[in-house]
Every structure is written in C-alpha cells, then in structure tokens.
Amino acid sequence: xxxxxxxxxxxxxxxxxxxxxxxxxxxxxxxxxxxxxxxxxxxxxxxxxxxxxxxxxxxxxxxxxxxxxxxxxxxxxxxxxxxxxxxxxxxxxxxxxxxxxxxxxxxxxxxxxxxxxxxxxxxxxxxxxxxxxxxxxxxxxxxxxxxxxxxxxxxxxxxxxxxxxxxxxxxxxxxxxxxxxxxxxxxxxxxxxxxxxxxxxxxxxxxxxxxxxxxxxxxxxxxxxxxxxxxxxxxxxxxxxxxxxxxxxxxxxxxxxxxxxxxxxxxxxxxxxxxxxxxxxxxxxxxxxxxxxxxxxxxxxxxxxxxxxxxxxxxxxxxxxxxxxxxxxxxxxxxxxxxxxxxxxxxxxxxxxxxxxxxxxxxxxxxxxxxxxxxxxx
Ligand SMILES: Cc1ncc(C[n+]2csc(CCOP(=O)(O)OP(=O)(O)O)c2C)c(N)n1
Ligand SMILES: [Mg+2]
Numbered sequence: 001x002x003x004x005x006x007x008x009x010x011x012x013x014x015x016x017x018x019x020x021x022x023x024x025x026x027x028x029x030x031x032x033x034x035x036x037x038x039x040x041x042x043x044x045x046x047x048x049x050x051x052x053x054x055x056x057x058x059x060x061x062x063x064x065x066x067x068x069x070x071x072x073x074x075x076x077x078x079x080x081x082x083x084x085x086x087x088x089x090x091x092x093x094x095x096x097x098x099x100x101x102x103x104x105x106x107x108x109x110x111x112x113x114x115x116x117x118x119x120x121x122x123x124x125x126x127x128x129x130x131x132x133x134x135x136x137x138x139x140x141x142x143x144x145x146x147x148x149x150x151x152x153x154x155x156x157x158x159x160x161x162x163x164x165x166x167x168x169x170x171x172x173x174x175x176x177x178x179x180x181x182x183x184x185x186x187x188x189x190x191x192x193x194x195x196x197x198x199x200x201x202x203x204x205x206x207x208x209x210x211x212x213x214x215x216x217x218x219x220x221x222x223x224x225x226x227x228x229x230x231x232x233x234x235x236x237x238x239x240x241x242x243x244x245x246x247x248x249x250x251x252x253x254x255x256x257x258x259x260x261x262x263x264x265x266x267x268x269x270x271x272x273x274x275x276x277x278x279x280x281x282x283x284x285x286x287x288x289x290x291x292x293x294x295x296x297x298x299x300x301x302x303x304x305x306x307x308x309x310x311x312x313x314x315x316x317x318x319x320x321x322x323x324x325x326x327x328x329x330x331x332x333x334x335x336x337x338x339x340x341x342x343x344x345x346x347x348x349x350x351x352x353x354x355x356x357x358x359x360x361x362x363x364x365x366x367x368x369x370x371x372x373x374x375x376x377x378x
Contacts, residue, residue: 178209
C-alpha cells in the first residue's frame with residue numbers, strides 16, 4: 001500500500017470529549033466603549049457622585065498643569081502628565097475601599113493623590129530625591145512603577161496572598177497600552193485568571209507608547225479582547241467618561257471581591273500632552289490629531305452633563321476652580337522648598353550586606369563630605 005492509500009484509509013476520530021473549557025461569549029467586550037455621559041444612563045447616575053468626580057477632575061487637571069510647570073522651573077526632574085486621562089485616574093482611586101491596594105505606573109500620580117497620598121510625597125520619585133517618597137502601607141499604594149508592567153505581577157501576588165490569608169482585599173493595577181506588550185503583562189494575567197485572584201487590570205489606552213501608536217503596538221481587535229485568551233472578562237469603556245469608568249470599575253471590583261476573579265478593563269482615552277516634559281510630540285503627531293480629542297475632554301464632558309441637568313452653575317464651577325487653585329499654590333510653595341536629603345542615603349537599601357566596593361565608595365563619600373564641611377567652616 002502506498003502512503004497516499006494509507007492516508008485515504010485513515011479516518012481519525014475527534015479528540016476524546018473535547019469542548020471549550022469556558023464559554024468565551026460572556027468574556028467578550030462590548031463592540032463599542034461603554035458610555036454614560038450624554039446618554040439615557042446618565043439620568044440614573046447619582047448626582048452627588050458626579051459632583052464629587054467633577055471636583056476631583058478639576059483638581060487633577062490643575063495638578064497636572066502645576067507639576068508640568070514645576071519641570072520648567074527646575075523643581076521637578078520629570079513629569080508624565082495625565083492631562084486628558086484624569087477620569088481614569090480619579091475613578092480608579094474612588095472605587096477602592098481603604099483596605100484595597102492600588103498599583104500605579106509612573107503616569108498615575110493623580111490616582112495616588114486621589115487615594116490620599118500627600119501631593120508632594122507623590123512627586124518625590126519624579127523629583128529624584130528619594131525612592132518612593134511615601135509609605136506604601138499608609139494608604140495601600142504601591143510605588144509608582146517606572147519599569148513597564150512590573151507592577152502587574154506584584155498586584156496579582158498581593159491579591160492572591162490576601163485571599164489565601166482570608167483578607168478581604170482587591171488589587172487594582174494600572175498599565176498603559178504599550179505595557180500590554182510586556183511579558184509581565186502576560187504572566188500577570190495568566191496567573192490572575194488561573195488563581196481567580198481578586199485583581200482588576202486597568203489599561204489606559206491613550207493611543208501611544210511614547211512615539212509608538214497603538215497600530216504598531218498590537219494587531220488585537222482591542223486591548224480588552226486580550227482578556228479572553230486568559231479566560232477573564234474584558235470590558236471596553238470610554239476612558240474620558242468619568243461616570244462610565246466609575247460604574248464599570250466599581251462593578252468589576254465588586255465582582256473580584258465576591259470571588260468572581262479578575263477582569264481587564266480597557267479605557268479608551270488620549271494623551272493630550274507629550275509623553276513627558278522630555279518628549280517632543282510634534283515629531284510623531286499633528287495638532288489636528290490632538291484637536292479631534294479636545295471636544296471629548298473628560299472635564300468638559302462631565303461639566304456639560306452637570307450643567308445640562310442643572311446640577312452645576314457658574315458659582316459652583318468657580319468654587320471648584322478656586323479650590324484647585326489653592327491646592328496648586330500649596331503644591332508650588334512646598335515644591336519650591338529644597339528637599340532635605342542626605343547623600344549617604346545613596347548607599348542605603350541597596351543590599352542587606354553591602355559589597356566591598358559599596359563600602360569603599362561609601363567611605364570615600366563620607367570623607368569627601370567631611371572635607372567639604374571643614375572647608376565650608378574656614
Ligand atoms: C521594561 C521597560 N521597557 C521600556 C521602558 C521605556 N519606556 C518608558 S515609558 C514607555 C512607553 C510606555 O507606553 P504605555 O505603556 O502606553 O504608557 P503611557 O506612557 O502611554 O502611559 C517606554 C517604552 C520602560 N520604562 N520599561
Ligand atoms: Mg500609552
């Protein structure tokens with residue numbers, strides 16, 4: 001018998017008892033980003049919550065402009081502004097309980113401040129003064145993570161450990177569209193889904209990873225679709241709609257808390273400013289690209305909704321802006337004071353047992369500082 005004849009005779013049976021391990025249909029994201037503001041759903045939203053979100057958005061916007069100004073005055077080394085993304089930042093902080101944990105990336109200072117961290121301490125790392133600057137345990141906020149996506153496995157580990165210990169804790173981890181291409185993103189999502197860990201992954205898709213547009217980042221239908229491959233639900237939300245974000249994030253946090261496992265939320269937003277003060281965005285995008293998003297500004301969307309419903313008048317807008325101005329003035333004043341740093345701290349917390357080289361360098365620096373002090377006395 002020839003090989004072809006053998007093949008013809010071979011009638012393989014299907015794999016024994018194959019079936020999908022979970023039904024993928026309920027995991028799929030909506031076809032369009034979920035919206036509340038300007039829709040029928042907005043009439044059902046709690047006015048008090050909308051006003052609270054508005055006040056925080058106005059403060060957040062002002063914090064961004066103030067921090068950016070501080071980089072120009074040489075008071076802050078670098079600032080990755082979240083202008084245009086304030087709704088994601090504020091909603092992420094407001095949906096968490098005190099006992100929960102937030103795992104931010106470098107872009108998420110606003111979420112950190114909205115969670116209660118001191119506004120100046122939140123900038124310590126970006127000022128280059130010290131490591132994290134705030135006590136992560138005080139408000140249950142992990143350090144701002146500069147290496148992309150490394151905060152994600154940390155969040156999963158913490159959430160999984162909390163569940164093993166019987167602690168009622170949810171971890172919310174924030175990451176950018178570019179961060180979804182990292183191995184840590186894959187590993188975190190896979191572990192979270194297999195363990196059904198109480199984690200929420202909030203992907204802020206702001207269109208760019210520095211100069212790399214989303215089209216060059218991924219061929220996935222959406223970033224929310226990535227969730228399905230790991231066996232967790234993906235939700236797609238308008239990332240400039242504070243009410244929609246609050247509703248969806250509160251829902252998936254509740255789901256995680258009740259033992260339902262992790263969710264990936266993709267918030268579709270836009271980075272209005274350059275990547276940081278060290279980036280020139282005109283090299284890779286036009287003013288027209290940015291202008292298209294101005295009418296979909298998160299502060300404007302909420303302001304329109306509240307004004308339209310008679311929940312916000314001119315006096316209330318002025319009051320919110322004045323409050324933000326006071327916060328900015330205080331931030332400016334405090335950031336204009338020189339930080340008290342000890343150069344010897346360079347060697348602290350590097351190794352439990354310093355290496356001989358570090359000991360030698362430490363001795364050299366100590367001697368140099370002592371000589372400088374003596375010189376100064378003369
Ligand atoms: C592991 C790692 N690789 C590269 C970088 C350099 N880097 C800093 S920000 C950035 C772009 C990230 O884009 P995205 O995740 O979309 O976040 P966004 O800045 O837009 O908020 C890159 C590549 C880094 N910080 N960490
Ligand atoms: Mg991005």
